[in-house]
Amino acid sequence: MTEIDEERADALFHALADRTRRDIMRRVLAGEHSVSALAAKYDMSFAAVQKHVAVLEKAGLLTKRRNGREQLASGDVTAVRSVASMLTELEQLWRGRIARIDELIAFDTATHPDQEN
Amino acid sequence: MTEIDEERADALFHALADRTRRDIMRRVLAGEHSVSALAAKYDMSFAAVQKHVAVLEKAGLLTKRRNGREQLASGDVTAVRSVASMLTELEQLWRGRIARIDELIAFDTATHPDQEN
DNA sequence: TAAATATACAACTAATCGGTTGTACGTTGT
DNA sequence: ACAACGTACAACCGATTAGTTGTATATTTA
DSSP: OHHHHHHHHHHHHHHHSSHHHHHHHHHHHHSOEEHHHHHTTSSSOHHHHHHHHHHHHHTTSEEEEEETTEEEEEEOHHHHHHHHHHHHHHHHHHHHHHHHHHHHHHHHHHHOGGGOO | OHHHHHHHHHHHHHHHSSHHHHHHHHHHHHSOEEHHHHHTTSSSOHHHHHHHHHHHHHTTSEEEEEETTEEEEEEOHHHHHHHHHHHHHHHHHHHHHHHHHHHHHHHHHHHOGGGOO
16 A cells, blocks of 8 residues: 555656656646647657656556547546645645644743743 | 746756655654665665755755754755745646636526426 | 764765657647 | 748756665663
C-alpha cells in the first residue's frame, strides 16, 4: 500500500523535475496536443520529446488518445492535485510542530505569568 | 528571472523525487533533528544521509543550524508551499481549458436551443 | 590528554537520465 | 501504388545520481 504510494510519488516528482516536461504539462493541461505538435515546440529530436511524454504518461500525469495517425496527449489534473495533496500532508506535519510549540508557550505563561508581555 | 525560477523548480522537484528525502522532510518539518539522528533512522551510511540532507538544503527545503558539534536540520515550510503554488499554476491552465469548453457549450445551446436536455 | 562523537568531503562504482540516430510500421493524401 | 506523415522502439553515449569507503577536522566527555 505505502510501498506503491511511494513509488507513485517518486514517479510523479521525478516527472515534474524537468523543464521540458513541466512545459509539456502546461500545454496538455490547456488542451489536447499531438506528440508531433509538441515536438515542434522544442529544440530537440522527436524521439526525445516522445520519451518525455512517455515519462509523464507512466507517472499518470497525462493520457494519450489515438486519432487517426496521431496520438493526442491530454493532461490529467487529478494527478496534479494528488501531488499537491502530498505537499499539504507535509505542511500538516509542520503545523503539528507549531501547535506543540504553542502548547509549550501556553504552559510557560501559565507557570510563570509574570513573564508575559 | 524565469530562467532562475525553472532551475529552482528543477531542484525542488528533484529533491522531493526520492523516498528517503521525502521521509527526511517529514521528520524535519515536524521538528529539528541532527544529521546523525536522521542517519540512525535509515539503513544506509551516514555519508549517504548527509548527501540527501545537502540536496534538500541546496533546494531550500531545509536549513541547518550549528549547536555544539551537531548540525540541527529544520524543514522550511515556505519552500514546500512554493512547490504547491507551482502546481496550482498548472491547475489554472486546466481551468482555462474547461472554461473554453463551457463557452463552446454555451454557444452551441444558444445556437441550437432544441438540443438542450 | 586521549577516546568517542558529529560532521565534512573526496574518490570511486553501478545505475539511471536525457539526449542522439536509425529502423520499422500503420495511416493519410496524391 | 506510392510518397509523406506520425508514431514506436532499440541501441548507443556522456552526464548525473545514489550509494559506498576512507580520511580529516572539530567538539565533547572520561
